Amino acid sequence: MPAISSLRSQRLLELRPDIGLQYVAFRLRIAWFILPIESIYRAIPLEKQVPKITAAGENIPIIDLGKLLFSQIKFQSSDIQQLVVNGAVVAAKPSLIVARNQTDHLVGILSNSQPALQRVSQDEIVSLPTTYSQRWKVDFITSMTLPNKDRPSLFMIDSDRLADTVLKRSSAPEKQ
Incomplete structure (x- = not known):
């Protein structure tokens, strides 16, 4: 009997x-x-300056991913697609997103908007096209959602790879 109920549960799922x-x-x-x-780990609204953040006595490295990815691109504010969540446009207020990887290393990401909760189903996520990976030359953006009428493309950041990249950079000796 358990086999039949197992099949029924699977079909219902x-x-x-x-x-x-x-x-x-x-x-x-x-x-x-x-x-x-x-x-x-935490989202912090920013006022005028980026605060120095520590956790368990360790400084948290902060990265400006926007500068890293888009420093060469000139854009107008009208070029930016809006993200609407629950009928409200996500505000363009700077914030600091503190992300953690699986080994609890923390990394701060400077953001140009408030963070917004977004539901994404797995069938909406596709692998990152090579045109993006060649242009950005980073390995921590692994996939994306395709744009639709309700939402622009969302690029998924792998927090484990991001933390590894940032920690390697911050621990590398500075060149004189």
Whole structure:
């Protein structure tokens, strides 16, 4: 009897719509990015300056990903697609997103918007096209969502790879 109920449960799961996983969306200059909600340690609204942040006595490295990815691109504010969540446009107020990897290393990401909770189903996520990976030359952006009428493309950041990259840079000796 358990085999039959197991098959029935599996069929019912297939019929249930994919409600998606929760991500935190934020803007870096001209594009929108997401991190899984479990990767978020803290989100801090920024006023005038970037604070120095510590956790457990360690300084948290902060990276300006927008500058790293888009420093060569000139853009107008009208070029930026808006992200609408629950009928409200996500505000363009700077914030600091502190992400953690699986080994609890923390990295701060400077954002050009407030963070917003976004549900994305797994079937909306595709591998990052080579045109993006060649242009950006980073290995921590692994996939994206395709744009639709309700939302621009969202680029997914792998927090483990990001933390590894940032920690390697911050521990490398500075060249004189």
